Amino acid sequence: MNQTRKPLPAGVAAAEHSSTYRDRKRYAWLLALLVPLAVGFGPMLMLLTNDVHMLWIMPFFMYVIAPVLDYVLGEDLSNPPESAVAMLDADPYYRWITFLLVPVLWAGFIFAAWFVMQHELPWHGVLAMVITGGMVGGFCINLGHEMGHKNTKLERWLAKIILAPSGYGHFFIEHNRGHHRDVATPADPASSRMGESIYHFVLREIPGAFKRAWALEKDRLQRCGQPLWSLHNEILQPALITITLWSALALWLGVAVLPFLLAVSCWANFQLTSANYIEHYGLLRQQRAPGRYEICQPHHSWNSNHIFSNWALFHLQRHSDHHAHPLRRYQSLRHFEQLPRLPSGYFGMYLVSYVPPLWFYLMNQRLLEVVEYDASRINFDPHRKTQLMRRYQLQHAAENAAGVERAA
Numbered sequence: 001m002n003q004t005r006k007p008l009p010a011g012v013a014a015a016e017h018s019s020t021y022r023d024r025k026r027y028a029w030l031l032a033l034l035v036p037l038a039v040g041f042g043p044m045l046m047l048l049t050n051d052v053h054m055l056w057i058m059p060f061f062m063y064v065i066a067p068v069l070d071y072v073l074g075e076d077l078s079n080p081p082e083s084a085v086a087m088l089d090a091d092p093y094y095r096w097i098t099f100l101l102v103p104v105l106w107a108g109f110i111f112a113a114w115f116v117m118q119h120e121l122p123w124h125g126v127l128a129m130v131i132t133g134g135m136v137g138g139f140c141i142n143l144g145h146e147m148g149h150k151n152t153k154l155e156r157w158l159a160k161i162i163l164a165p166s167g168y169g170h171f172f173i174e175h176n177r178g179h180h181r182d183v184a185t186p187a188d189p190a191s192s193r194m195g196e197s198i199y200h201f202v203l204r205e206i207p208g209a210f211k212r213a214w215a216l217e218k219d220r221l222q223r224c225g226q227p228l229w230s231l232h233n234e235i236l237q238p239a240l241i242t243i244t245l246w247s248a249l250a251l252w253l254g255v256a257v258l259p260f261l262l263a264v265s266c267w268a269n270f271q272l273t274s275a276n277y278i279e280h281y282g283l284l285r286q287q288r289a290p291g292r293y294e295i296c297q298p299h300h301s302w303n304s305n306h307i308f309s310n311w312a313l314f315h316l317q318r319h320s321d322h323h324a325h326p327l328r329r330y331q332s333l334r335h336f337e338q339l340p341r342l343p344s345g346y347f348g349m350y351l352v353s354y355v356p357p358l359w360f361y362l363m364n365q366r367l368l369e370v371v372e373y374d375a376s377r378i379n380f381d382p383h384r385k386t387q388l389m390r391r392y393q394l395q396h397a398a399e400n401a402a403g404v405e406r407a408a
Contacts, residue, residue: 021084023331025076029097031311036101036139039108039132043115052121055128062135067348070306077305079334094331095155098314101143102162108136109165109264110249116260117253130263137166137268142275146314148172149326160238165245166268169238174213179276180326184285184300185293186379194282194367195384197356202273274350278302279319282367283340284379298324299370302340309345317346340370368392 038058045054080088088094112133116126140162148159148171156172163169175190182188189208192201217235218228226232249257283300285293298320304310310317314330320340321333342349343362353359371377375394388394 021081021087023080023088024078025311025331026093028311029094029314029331032097032314033101033104035312036105036108036136039112039136042128042132043119046125052125055121055125055132058132058135059128062347063351066308066312067344067351069308070345070348073307075305076307076310077335080332085328085332088332089329091331094329098143098147098155099158101139102158105136105140105143105162106165109133109140112136112264113249113253113257113260117257126260130260130267133260133264134166134267134271137168137264138271140165141168141171141268141272142313142316144168144171145175145316146330148176150329151327160234161241164238164241166265167239167242167246168265168269168272169242170210170213170235171272172238173217173234174209176326177216178209178212180296180323183296183323184280184283184379185287186284187291188280190276191280191379192277192282193379193381194364195360195381195388198274198277198353198359199356200381201277202270205273205276206269271350274353275316275346277353278342278346278349280379281363282378282380283370284377286377296323298336298339302342303335304342304345304349305335306345309347313346317342340366364388364392368394 038061042055042057045057046052112129116129121129144159144163147155147162150156150159159172160169163171179188179190182191184191186193189205189212192198192205196204213235217233221228221230221232224232229236231237246258246261249261279301281302283302285296285300287293301319301323303320304317306317315333316322316330318333318335320336321328343366344352352362367378373392373394375389378394380388
């Protein structure tokens with residue numbers, strides 16, 4: 001006789017589901033450890049072949065091969081069940097990958113400086129190492145981003161330590177307490193605007209982020225009754241690590257290493273600018289009252305589920321879920337349907353953004369479709385707003401409604 005099985009109580013069903021869930025990407029996350037190690041691949045090939053052009057292997061891989069891999073491998077739209085998130089977050093395996101990456105990235109940064117100072121290189125060889133070292137610094141910032149959001153003392157200190165090589169320690173304050181508060185609003189220097197090129201954006205974002213970080217930290221220290229210029233200052237803490245590291249390298253390798261470190265850091269920090277530029281381009285939270293905006297929602301970020309770049313970047317490209325749930329760990333970040341989606345992973349989109357006409361061609365129409373041609377949902381470059389509204393025949397939603405009423 002057939003019997004209908006009674007459903008399990010919700011709590012029991014969730015526990016059973018979480019106990020049987022297996023993360024198919026569990027060991028793929030180890031790729032994040034391997035990518036920075038490639039900093040030594042070009043130098044090794046140069047020494048074996050006596051061809052300095054081999055130093056371009058790493059930049060070629062990241063900016064050409066990686067986008068191709070994203071295209072070939074496609075997208076992964078799978079999500080862990082909510083019942084398994086607590087288990088995933090508690091699994092120390094995922095945290096140990098990020099912990100181990102800290103010394104790996106420091107070693108890669110130091111190796112790049114040592115190699116350049118120990119070998120006579122033509123200008124294009126030095127440039128290749130600047131880009132390669134800068135990519136290592138970019139991975140440092142990405143790792144600092146992941147760990148800086150966590151509420152354990154160890155991870156927050158590791159975030160400061162890993163942000164130090166490229167001298168971008170203020171990101172720890174600016175991103176967590178500034179960008180996440182102001183994201184997708186005109187007040188945020190780290191949210192790009194429709195019609196704004198990445199080259200105009202960088203001139204607004206980098207100084208704006210630095211000023212906001214200091215204002216936030218000054219306010220915090222005043223409320224805590226602590227002096228601004230003290231070791232309680234969480235901007236000065238990583239800055240002192242930066243000064244110590246750079247001074248040690250200058251004593252070891254000579255003061256000529258300092259211009260190289262500065263160039264590497266500039267390129268590393270520009271990688272963060274590149275990510276910020278593509279993550280919220282033109283998206284706008286609605287203002288509920290003067291200076292008060294709606295809560296950040298998943299649709300206020302551009303998403304990408306491309307497999308290779310997500311593996312390499314700890315799911316940074318699932319940016320919508322990250323902004324909606326900043327404490328959620330990388331292995332638990334989710335894909336959502338009906339969200340703004342990029343046509344490629346970040347490495348491919350970086351290259352597109354460096355050619356503004358190509359970027360506008362690919363992204364402006366996508367942005368308009370996402371906001372349903374409602375200008376009130378677009379964060380415009382104020383210098384180009386009138387031109388863009390005329391070009392795309394845009395109106396605010398209120399104007400559209402008024403037109404319908406008049407027609408009726």
